[in-house]
Amino acid sequence: MSRRSRIVGFGSAGALVVVGIACAFAFSGSLGQNLAFVLVALGLVLATSLVFYEVGLTEDRSRAREEKARRRDSERADAAKREHPPERSTRIRLDRMRGRPRRLR
Secondary structure (H helix, E strand, O other): OOHHHHHHHHHHHHHHHHHHHHHHHHOOHHHHHHHHHHHHHHHHHHHHHHHHHHHHHHHHHHHHHHHHHHHHHHHHHHHHHHHOOOOOOOOOOOOOEOOEOOOOO
16 A cells, blocks of 8 residues: 555545534534534544554565565575485484383383
């Protein structure tokens, strides 16, 4: 989301709230109250949804950055494996028996 679109989005939300408050004072009776309620509610819902949208975009950028780093690290690990073949393990493997603990020889 560009800086200009943020300004337009949050500005329009703020404008709806301000116009709603002005309608409450400009019009008397239930018309002013209903119009004010609708405009203020729409402005607040718009502002809240824009905040959640910004959070989602931030998370997407963070996830893409992490994926890029993970891919770069795996490429480095693959290159290291090609340069040096893995050595055979000299560890003694213990036998496993189902339901029983391992025994040392």
